[in-house]
Structure formats: C-alpha cells, structure tokens
Amino acid sequence: MTAAGLLEHGRLDEARAAAERDVDARPDDAEAHGLLGRLLARLGELAAAAAALERATRLAPERAQHAANWAGVLRRLARLEPARSALSRALALAPERAELHVNRGNIETSADDDEAAIAWFRHALSLRADLVGAAVSLAQALRRRGRSSQAQGPLEAAVVRQPEAGEAWSMLAAVLLDQGKAERALKVASDGLVRCPTDGVLLLNRGIALTELGRLDEALEALAESQRILPDHVEGAHRLALVHRRLGDVQSAIAAQWRAAVLRPGSPRTWRVIGSLLRMHRRAEEAARAFGVALELQPGHVATLGNLGVVLEGLGLASEALVRFQSAHRLAPNMAIVxxxxxxxxxxxxxxxxxxxxxxxxxxxxxxxxxxxxxxxxxxxxxxxxxxxxxxxxxxxxxxxxxxxxxxxxxxxxxxxxxxxxxxxxxxxxxxSDAMATVRHMMRDPVFRQPEWTGELLGGRSLAVWGEQGLGDELWFSGFLDALHGIGGQVEVECDPRLASVLTRSYPRHRIHERTAPPADELLACAMQAAMGDLAMRLGFAERSAPTGYLVADAARVGDLRRRYLGGRSDALVGISWRSTKPKVERSFEAPLSVWQPVLALDGITFVNLQYGTVGAELAEAVERSGTRIIADDDINAREDIEGLVAQVAAMDAVVTVANATAAAAHGVGRPSFVALRLDQDDWRYPEAASVTPWLPLARLYWQVKQDEWDAVFIRIARDLERWRLDWRMQS
The missing domain is CATH 1.25.40.10 (Tetratricopeptide repeat domain)
Structure with a gap:
C-alpha cells in the first residue's frame, strides 16, 4: 500500500516510513515531500514537517497547496511572519480559493489581530458563501471583540446551506447565548441535535441555554450527556459543576470541577471555582489550598486574594486574612468589594x-x-x-x-x-432571609402548606399556629395566643415539647401539640396557618403593650419551691441568670458573676440561681467573693425542665438577668425583671437606649454605655433593685 493509502487508513507510522522511502527514492519529487510534511504535522513533529513542506514548495512553486500547508505548520510553530509570507505565495497562485483566505485569517488570529482576521474571514465568505469554517472562524473573532450579533447572520446562512454542519449550529447557539437570547439558542441547539444527535458541543450549548432558562434538571441531563461524549471538555465540566451547585448538590459540583482541574491543571479559573465550591461545602482548609493554587498560577488576581482572605478569616487566621485583603487593595484600590x-x-x-x-x-x-x-x-x-x-x-x-x-x-x-x-x-x-435560624420555616422547605392567616375571622375553620426560633422566643411569642380567643374557630398550637405541658395549662381553650416530624394530623388538617412570631402583627400589637403573666405555673410546685428557698426567712426571692448561649457562637454572651458584686451585696434578698448549664464552679467563686448565699437547685435542669424553670421563676419575687430565656419566662409568669443589656444587644424586643419596653412591660432595662463594660450596668441595677426591695417589703 502506498504512503497516501496508509495515511488515508490512519496507519500513520507505516505511512511515514513509506513516505520517507519515497523521498529517499525521489528526492526531487515535490509530492513526496509534501505528503511527508503532512504526515509529520499529523504526528506533531512540526519542525520536520515545516522543512519537508518548504522543500515541496521550492520544488513546485506553482502548487498553491504546498505553500498553504507550509504556512499552516509555520503558524502552529508561532512563526507568524514566515507563515504570512508562505500564504501570500499561495494566495498569489490561487486568489479565488476561499479556504486560503480563511487560513490567512487564522494567522491574524494567532497574532491577536482580530480586526484583520475578521476582514479575511469576511472576504472568504464573499468568495464562497457555503464555507462553514469561514463563518465559524468569523463568529469566534467577532465574539472575542464583543460583537456577537454581527456573527448571527453568517451562521444562520451557514446552517441553511449546510444543515449537517454541527459546528455551525453550535456556534450559532453560542452567539445567541452571548446576546441573552436563551430561548432562541435552545431552539437552535435542539434543531441542530436533530441533524447531529451526538454533537457534544451542541449538547453543551443546549445545557447552557436550559441553565439560563432555569430548567436545571433538563440542563443537567444535557450537560451530563455532553460530558459523556466529550469527557475532556473543560468548559463542559465547569458548566456541569454550575448546575449541580444551583441544584444544591455541592458534592457533585466539586466532583465535576475536580475533573476540570485534572483536564486543565494549569487553569487558575478552575482552581478558583473549586475553592468557591469547597468554601460553600464548609471545607475551608481545602478551599484555602485551592485558592492558593489559583494564586500560584495567576499571582495578583484580586478576586482570588479576596476569596482566600475570607476563607482564612473563617479559619481564625485573621492576620493572614487582612494581609490578603490589603494586597488586593494595593492591586485594585478602586474596587468597592475589596x-x-x-x-x-x-x-x-x-x-x-x-x-x-x-x-x-x-x-x-x-x-x-x-x-x-x-x-x-x-x-x-x-x-x-x-x-x-x-x-x-x-x-x-x-x-x-x-x-x-x-x-x-x-x-x-x-x-x-x-x-x-x-x-x-x-x-x-x-x-x-438566609440569616433566619428556626426549627420551622414559612417558605424554605415548609412543613405547613396551608394559606397564611392574615388576621381575619375564621368562620368555623381551624388555625394551626406553630412555634419558631429558640426556646426563649417561643416562651415570649406564646403570650399572644390568648388574643386568638374569639376569632371564630379552633386554634391548634404546635410548640417545643418542653413547653407543651405549660402551654396546655395556660391555654385550655386551645389544643397544644408537641412539635413532631411529621406534625400532628390535627395541625396538618387546619384550614390556615400562622407562625407565632407573626401574631403580634396580625393581632394589632404595634400600638399596645404585649400581654404579660400569661403562663400558669404548677401552683403546688411554686409553693413548695418558695418554702424551700426561704426556709422561714422574710427575704425577697430574686432569681439570677447571667449567660445566653446561642446556636451561633458569636451571638452568645454573658455578664460574668464577677461584675455582679453590687447586686449580690444587697441585704434582705435570697438569691436563687436560674442559669442553665453547668455553673457550680462559677457560683462557688461568686459566693466566696461576695459572702452571699446563692441557692442552686440541682433538682431543676433549667434547659430541659421548662415546667421546673417556669415554676422556679414564678416562685421568685423578681429576676435579674441578661436578655435570655429567663427574661422571657419572667415576662410570661408576670414577675418584674431587671435586664442587663449589651450596647449591641441583638434583640428587637429591647428598644435601643430605652429603660422600659412595650414588649416586656414588667422589665426594666439597663444598657451598657461602652461595649463589653458591665460594671456601671450592675451598679445601676443594684440601686434600683434596692428601691424595689424596699417597696416590696412595704407592700408585703
């Protein structure tokens, strides 16, 4: 078989050997040198290919194809001036050949001169309107210049003239996507796939169009099929990762993006996306490494510096984070996000x-x-x-x-x-809001799907009212339940299981259910629903004080606790609580017992610990420091035994506390409270700088003047608590 025949059958090594024999046998045969040059180019041996094709061109200067092939190899070698010279020779011999004008445009593309390339591609199309390669190359150059709309016409003509040309369909879909015409791009990609059903790039563009239209499940299917056909396509892996992320499957998104990194490990963009995905998946250390790789590949990339800074700060490396932010600012002083x-x-x-x-x-x-x-x-x-x-x-x-x-x-x-x-x-x-942390949600993965109650009379229908946020919030929100009496229907209330018995005693007209998964059938069967936190708005409490004294404690237990705590003394019973523990650590705070000395030094008061958690050591230190007796009732777990906590608070004459569930319990059972507040207290029920609040009418408020400074707060509380004690003694 001849060298040409072997080449046609893809047997490249054998074809090369045959071509080399032909050149040795016929050293002045231009065709033999030309065939050897094409073979060497196919094998990637570009320098040898260029030498063979130059020889062919010199042996047959009248053959335009040899010069054109030589120019193509020179372009691949980035020897652009010699490539232009060789192609000019070919064009001089065959100016009517449109593909030679395309080749010249490709050389200008390699030289980063898109405007010159566009002119050559347009001229090629003027010579031969059905030349798909010219239309596609023109579109690529126009897209780089941000002029995608100018590419649409030539591509539409190309798919009409050559409907089996998948590259024209896919490029047409791409330029439509550039223009934000996702619906039109989807139709083009779908029409193209009818003719070219296994075209991976068309499937990719179909997937991109579906993504932009929000049809994510269909997009995922198209992109997965595109990746199956084109497993080495980096953009396909990027797009697949994007859809997985939007569908909430961050793990699959990371896997797809890792594939892109394997395919193109030198791409900083790939590592940036991996870093962002790992950060979303709360894999901060891996995210930091990924952003680090991206910076090694592209030092000084401002967005990457910023993202790395955010991750480092999350890892507790505050100084290192600030260094990254400052570096980003030096590089881009006019970027607002930095x-x-x-x-x-x-x-x-x-x-x-x-x-x-x-x-x-x-x-x-x-x-x-x-x-x-x-x-x-x-x-x-x-x-x-x-x-x-x-x-x-x-x-x-x-x-x-x-x-x-x-x-x-x-x-x-x-x-x-x-x-x-x-x-x-x-x-x-x-x-x-994503910031809302709660056990039940009205909109994100809602358990109750009934219409929302907006304050109207029920007309015999039933209403499901469900607790939200933390335990202290439920204690406080439940104060509005009594105002639902008389709305013309049955009220079914779902609450934290720890609250159920207290609310059952407090609201005998409502049916109380422990929060379960799934909820009780009676709740699901209700005609309407309301979150507890919305009752104040629905019931018109913007202009009046919130109810107080609505929680009914176990009277026998309250009496027993008072007798035990007082032991025959005539003191006032005052409960104390100094810490608030939140799910988000940064929102937790305390007023340590070391600053309570002015309060604990008051006479005529028996103090009772109401603080939940393990606090024995803190109490022992406070007693030793102040010489004051503080009762700690180990029979009551204030975090789990809410019946016990409510009875304990009801047994008090007053409460001194920070803004936590104890304050809500005091409000609920109708006991006066003295509430110590941070300067940045993150609770809307305590109006800023106010000494009283309509949301807890029996509370007196004591604000920090300077952040984290409690001494002055407890001096003021001690002064007012002593005045209250004197009034209390006179009344009792």
Missing part, C-alpha cells in the same frame, strides 16, 4: 470607626454598592444607633428592593428604634 471586605474585617473585631471608613470608601467608589450600605447599617446597629441604621438599610433596600436580608434587618432596626408598625410589617421578611 474596601467592603476590609471594612467587614474591622467590623468583626468591633473596630467600628475603621469599619465605617472602609464601607464609606466602597460607596464613594461605587455609590450603588448595596453591601456597603447594608454593612454600614449593621455597624450602626452594633453601636446602638438603630435610627441611623435604618437610613443605611433604606439605601440598601432602594438599590436592591428584593434582597430579603436588607428588609429583615431594616425591620429589626425599625423595631429597636421604636417604629413598631413599620418593623412588624417588615418582620415577615425574615422568612426570605
């Missing part, structure tokens, strides 16, 4: 002035950068300036009205600044 991240770094360390300065810098650079408006609001709230926070949150809402987190935090700022009507109106936005 300034915002530095501001957030200071915010987390309560460096309020620095945080505000950086947020304001971001806004100067980009006035509609909503995150910085929002973060200024958070910073103002944390400093006890909710009225100022409202203004910043309103700016954020104005720029991004559908961002639920902005509206939710604005609601909290309204409430803490005394604007109850506006605050309760927007409090419903908590259900759309």
């Amino acid at each position: 300034c915002d991240r530095i501001g957030s770094w200071h915010h987390k360390r309560k460096n309020w002035r620095d945080a505000e300065e950086w947020y304001r810098r971001a806004i100067v650079l980009e006035p509609n950068f909503t995150d910085s408006h929002y973060n200024l609001g958070l910073t103002a709230r944390r400093q006890g300036r909710s009225a100022k926070a409202v203004l910043h949150f309103e700016n954020a809402v104005a720029f991004s009205p559908e961002q639920p987190g902005y509206r939710y935090d604005r609601a909290l700022a309204f409430l803490t600044s005394g604007r109850a009507r506006e605050g309760l109106r927007d409090y419903h936005w908590r259900w759309r």
